[in-house]
Amino acid sequence: MNKIRLVTSRAIDQIIQEMERASTIYILTSFAMKSGIELLVPYLRQAKERGAEIKLLTGDYLFITQPEALKMISEMEDVLEARLWRSGGVSFHPKAYLFERSGSGGAMMVGSSNLSRSALTMVWNGACLSIHRLHFRYTKRRLKRIWRCFTMKILFRLIRRRQRNTNDRIRSTIGSIRIW
Secondary structure: OOEEEEEOOOHHHHHHHHHOOOOEEEEEEOOEOHHHHHHHHHHHHHHHHOOOEEEEEEEOHHHOOOHHHHHHHHOOOOOOEEEEEOOOOOOOOOEEEEEEEOOOEEEEEEEOOOEOHHHHHOOOOEEEEEEOHHHHHHHHHHHHHHHHHHEEEOOHHHHHHHHHHHHHHHHHHHHHHHHO
């Protein structure tokens, strides 16, 4: 049977607790910020040392994901497998953290927390569900389909291009403000 509990503050506490018990960790967020990656790095490393498999998927929608965050993620190849949703302007807005436990299903936290320090430490989040293994298997199959079909590996050349796009967007915004 699935159990639901509300996470009303400090999502990071629930995430860390679930990471400590997980054999596989899936993180899906619309956006990744350097501050959020920095917050999770020690716990991701501990999980990897314990033998957990870690997959992280973030997006480029609205150019909010920071190039610095992508660089940090790409430098953690020994810890996790990371992919980027190439939106092409199509909305990609998940905030889901899945934690698989060997043989017993797992937990899933769904809510409002992207990968940023403020979202993980202060924002009202949503729900954490303990999931029966059959439901978890279904969720994992859907996630793997998204992973295979709609994402790309985070590469250094992609990070450089994101930095240029971000700089162009900032210059454009500043130019618009001057005109206004």
